[in-house]
Amino acid sequence: MNETVVCVVGNVATPPVYRELAAGPSTRFRMAVTSRYWDREKSAWTDGHTNFFTVWANRQLASNVMGSVEVGQPVMVQGRLKVRSEQREGQQNWVSADIDAVAIGHDLARGTTVFRRVARPETASAAAPAVPRPEPDWETPVAEAPDGEASDGESSQQSVEPVAVT
Numbered sequence: 001m002n003e004t005v006v007c008v009v010g011n012v013a014t015p016p017v018y019r020e021l022a023a024g025p026s027t028r029f030r031m032a033v034t035s036r037y038w039d040r041e042k043s044a045w046t047d048g049h050t051n052f053f054t055v056w057a058n059r060q061l062a063s064n065v066m067g068s069v070e071v072g073q074p075v076m077v078q079g080r081l082k083v084r085s086e087q088r089e090g091q092q093n094w095v096s097a098d099i100d101a102v103a104i105g106h107d108l109a110r111g112t113t114v115f116r117r118v119a120r121p122e123t124a125s126a127a128a129p130a131v132p133r134p135e136p137d138w139e140t141p142v143a144e145a146p147d148g149e150a151s152d153g154e155s156s157q158q159s160v161e162p163v164a165v166t
Contacts, residue, residue, distance in 0.1 A: 025060075030052055031054075
């Protein structure tokens with residue numbers, strides 16, 4: 001599929017808004033991304049243009065965003081970019097840049113965070129105790145003929161076939 005996947009680094013600009021929809025939970029927030037450049041004349045870093053994106057998170061990501069993201073925090077968002085254009089209330093053209101998020105996280109270049117794994121609700125199949133599975137044998141067995149030679153007739157070179165491990 002021809003989708004525009006982006007990774008954007010910026011700051012959370014609005015409080016996340018959580019909604020329970022028929023398709024599952026959904027959260028949205030606005031994100032500000034400001035480019036910075038070195039101004040040689042001033043010998044200092046200068047802020048450039050600020051772009052704003054509406055970030056949409058769905059399902060489990062939506063719930064996790066509500067417990068993790070606050071206004072002003074530096075975040076990284078990866079997802080599909082969708083640019084919409086429409087007319088609103090007599091305005092000539094209104095443009096919106098949305099990101100349908102696949103992953104959202106704090107920007108660790110600008111601070112620290114603590115990760116907490118979210119416990120998933122137990123289902124009937126998950127309630128049964130898990131039977132430990134033995135470690136698979138990663139060695140590829142060599143097929144040998146009854147007289148001790150390799151089955152292909154060559155005793156000095158043996159062919160190794162890949163084995164699928166499930």
